[in-house]
Amino acid sequence: MKLRLSVIGTGYLGVTHAACMSSLGFEVVGVDNDESKIAKLKSGTLPFYEPGLEIFLRDQLATGRLTFSTQYSALSEADVHFLCVGTPQMESSLAADMRFVESAIKELANFVKAGALIVGKSTVPVGTAQKLQTLLASSACEAEIAWNPEFLREGFAIEDTLRPTRLVVGVTSDRAEQILREVYAQLLEIGTPWIRADLPTSELVKVAANSFLATKISFINAMAEVCEAAGGDVTVLANAIGYDPRIGHKFLQAGIGFGGGCLPKDIRAFMARAHELGANQALEFLREIDAINLRARQRVIDVVRNFLGEELKGRHISILGAAFKPESDDVRDSPALDIAAQLHAAGAVVKVHDPKAIANAQARFPNLEFSNAVADCLLESDCVLHLTEWREYRELDPGELLKLVRNPLIIDGRNCLDSKLWQEAGWKLHALGRTNP
Numbered sequence: 554m555k556l557r558l559s560v561i562g563t564g565y566l567g568v569t570h571a572a573c574m575s576s577l578g579f580e581v582v583g584v585d586n587d588e589s590k591i592a593k594l595k596s597g598t599l600p601f602y603e604p605g606l607e608i609f610l611r612d613q614l615a616t617g618r619l620t621f622s623t624q625y626s627a628l629s630e631a632d633v634h635f636l637c638v639g640t641p642q643m644e645s646s647l648a649a650d651m652r653f654v655e656s657a658i659k660e661l662a663n664f665v666k667a668g669a670l671i672v673g674k675s676t677v678p679v680g681t682a683q684k685l686q687t688l689l690a691s692s693a694c695e696a697e698i699a700w701n702p703e704f705l706r707e708g709f710a711i712e713d714t715l716r717p718t719r720l721v722v723g724v725t726s727d728r729a730e731q732i733l734r735e736v737y738a739q740l741l742e743i744g745t746p747w748i749r750a751d752l753p754t755s756e757l758v759k760v761a762a763n764s765f766l767a768t769k770i771s772f773i774n775a776m777a778e779v780c781e782a783a784g785g786d787v788t789v790l791a792n793a794i795g796y797d798p799r800i801g802h803k804f805l806q807a808g809i810g811f812g813g814g815c816l817p818k819d820i821r822a823f824m825a826r827a828h829e830l831g832a833n834q835a836l837e838f839l840r841e842i843d844a845i846n847l848r849a850r851q852r853v854i855d856v857v858r859n860f861l862g863e864e865l866k867g868r869h870i871s872i873l874g875a876a877f878k879p880e881s882d883d884v885r886d887s888p889a890l891d892i893a894a895q896l897h898a899a900g901a902v903v904k905v906h907d908p909k910a911i912a913n914a915q916a917r918f919p920n921l922e923f924s925n926a927v928a929d930c931l932l933e934s935d936c937v938l939h940l941t942e943w944r945e946y947r948e949l950d951p952g953e954l955l956k957l958v959r960n961p962l963i964i965d966g967r968n969c970l971d972s973k974l975w976q977e978a979g980w981k982l983h984a985l986g987r988t989n990p
């Protein structure tokens with residue numbers, strides 16, 4: 554008989570995983586204690602934006618294989634439980650907040666059947682899986698723990714789940730590996746690399762991968778700082794070094810740096826955990842990665858001041874982009890919004906546009922002004938900041954926009970506008986890390 558699955562936590566990761574597993578033919582129940590979220594999901598409405606996922610969710614609901622519930626009792630028949638709850642940064646420290654993982658496990662323990670496999674997908678401090686296994690044993694729950702980190706990127710959620718770059722499974726028995734091979738059989742058939750690891754290594758793989766990606770971005774942003782000082786161009790530099798296959802072109806886009814719900818909090822939680830383990834020296838460099846990243850935001854504000862003068866009070870600043878990256882409405886630790894909020898705090902009149910993230914941005918920063926149209930956002934502007942590289946911003950007509958602003962100045966915080974096009978239309982364009990864009 555086909556395995557029955559459950560997914561605990563129906564955030565970004567959980568909904569995607571549940572719908573994708575259903576598309577592989579499994580019966581899946583998604584459980585979350587957020588009633589409004591579950592009500593939306595049941596009716597086929599996605600509580601966030603992800604390209605293609607809402608229609609995919611509806612298709613899966615229509616098969617009857619995918620269901621949602623607020624009750625943990627709904628998962629008592631499942632053979633495999635995927636733990637997909639959030640592990641955000643704590644307010645008081647760099648460490649990850651493990652409350653959601655701990656409460657989910659306690660609830661689960663009341664309902665799982667003997668022999669069930671609990672598979673963690675959340676990003677957790679190394680050692681968590683072992684701790685949860687001990688916790689389960691002490692509550693006389695005969696379930697086994699495995700860890701299967703998730704590498705999906707927002708904007709590519711379905712693609713990354715159904716055609717992942719690799720599958721990593723942390724297990725303590727052949728039986729657990731066999732069950733996971735059964736779950737992912739169709740992905741194995743298409744040649745997905747399979748890596749069996751122990752529990753701590755599987756937990757570390759995820760934070761190591763995100764630390765590497767963060768390092769790559771901060772590396773190129775550090776080069777941008779040097780290019781600015783030396784009169785160079787970081788985009789040419791990135792292109793040139795990227796041809797070395799050991800370096801590669803990906804993740805070398807210089808600009809205002811990384812944000813989102815993963816990279817920033819993952820490197821911080823990794824440092825905090827290494828400290829607990831007495832390995833803090835090994836990750837000291839991540840402190841610098843974080844500092845370079847935050848400095849990139851500050852550098853944009855310095856550029857604005859260079860052009861408009863120290864006093865920003867009353868100056869009109871238009872911000873294109875609020876999401877932490879395009880094709881997402883996620884504003885968690887968004888560099889764009891951080892910059893907007895800092896300029897607002899300095900007295901500027903800040904107006905923000907985004908194709909998808911305005912509602913989320915407004916909820917987080919109710920004091921900022923928002924526009925649904927680029928033209929409205931740019932009206933009477935003294936300075937335009939391009940901070941999230943949505944395709945629609947690359948397709949704007951700089952000639953048309955020139956008529957709206959007070960001062961035709963644009964700062965490209967993502968290094969992806971066509972500088973010649975803007976300059977020829979009469980704009981002054983400044984790009985991070987480029988002396989003569």
Ligand code: UDX
Pocket residue numbers: 703704705706707708763766770803804805806807808809810811812813814815816877878
């Ligand atoms: C990341 C990892 O890529 C993914 O594997 C993991 O599962 C979750 O964290 P995500 O947060 O969706 O995914 O976004 P990602 O595409 O990695 O971008 C992260 C941030 O880095 C964004 O703010 C993006 O704008 C920035 N970035 C990315 C750059 O500044 N320059 C680049 O070259 C690439």
